[in-house]
Amino acid sequence: MIFLDTETTGLEVKDRICALGIIEGESTHFELINPEKKIPPAASAIHQITNEMVSDAPSFSQSFSAEKLKSLNTPENILVSHNAPFELSMLQKEGVTWQGSVIDTLKCSKSLMDDLEGYSLQFLRYELRLYREEGRVFQEHGVSLVPHHALSDALHTKMVLEYLLDLADVEKLIEISKSHVLLSRLPFGKYAKKRIEEIALKDPAYLKWMVESVMDMDEDLRYSIEHYLLQS
Known part of the structure; x- marks a missing residue:
């Protein structure tokens, strides 16, 4: 190694x-x-x-x-x-x-x-x-x-x-x-440390805004947000 x-x-x-x-x-x-x-x-x-x-x-x-x-x-x-x-x-x-x-x-x-x-x-x-x-x-x-x-x-x-x-x-x-890693919590923002799955149900507009606005977003975070938005 x-x-x-x-x-x-x-x-x-x-x-x-x-x-x-x-x-x-x-x-x-x-x-x-x-x-x-x-x-x-x-x-x-x-x-x-x-x-x-x-x-x-x-x-x-x-x-x-x-x-x-x-x-x-x-x-x-x-x-x-x-x-x-x-x-x-x-x-x-x-x-x-x-x-x-x-x-x-x-x-x-x-x-x-x-x-x-x-x-x-x-x-x-x-x-x-x-x-x-x-x-x-x-x-x-x-x-x-x-x-x-x-x-x-x-x-x-x-x-x-x-x-x-x-x-x-x-x-x-x-x-x-x-592989992509499915993250469970949002690392930053107004819902920092909250579960992405819960945010997708309560405030999906915020997550959609993040995906569209944060250009340098970590690829696993983007994947996770999009995953939970599709599930909500």
């Missing part, structure tokens, strides 16, 4: 990778990447990577990360990431199309633990009490614990996967990662 996390210049189509972390067995890799575009302050405020830090870094095509991914990108390897579709889309912008199976720990967490209040990596860190073991785990891997650092996040993704493997086997996690 290959655990991967990226830090980027933003979330739009035009944005690019500015750091990459990989964990393969006991081997760890981190590299700053010159995205060849400005890193906006909003992005730096999250991952603490500045334009000065990447000014002398290699572009992705010239990076060791590109060579490493090329060697790891085989049908036998499984890529594990939190919000894998985003990571895969960022890699595709750099000419990397993953050849193996994929496990999305975000989608699997939503599917197997559908009553949680949140599913971000940092939320799961506390909800699943990963912090109890993270000191030992991070020390064993020689990784510094720094939230929103690509290598640190890749290791937390590994810890989330180990928790998920108590709920489902690898084949099931791969299958979930390829």
Whole structure:
């Protein structure tokens, strides 16, 4: 299994990778990447990577990360990431199309633990009490614990996967990662944390407005809203 996390210049189509972390067995890799575009302050405020830090870094095509991914990108390897579709889309912008199976720990967490209040990596860190073991785990891997650092996040993704493997086997996690997840609760808005099925019965107009107005809606949330609207 290959655990991967990226830090980027933003979330739009035009944005690019500015750091990459990989964990393969006991081997760890981190590299700053010159995205060849400005890193906006909003992005730096999250991952603490500045334009000065990447000014002398290699572009992705010239990076060791590109060579490493090329060697790891085989049908036998499984890529594990939190919000894998985003990571895969960022890699595709750099000419990397993953050849193996994929496990999305975000989608699997939503599917197997559908009553949680949140599913971000940092939320799961506390909800699943990963912090109890993270000191030992991070020390064993020689990784510094720094939230929103690509290598640190890749290791937390590994810890989330180990928790998920108590709920489902690898084949099931791969299958979930390829499918739509039917969410039970609305994560935001005036009905935040309320069951979507109940909202569809009481205020379907609100859900229809969300589907039509929120352009960057999570694909599983859109699928879930449309599902319950059809059932109502």
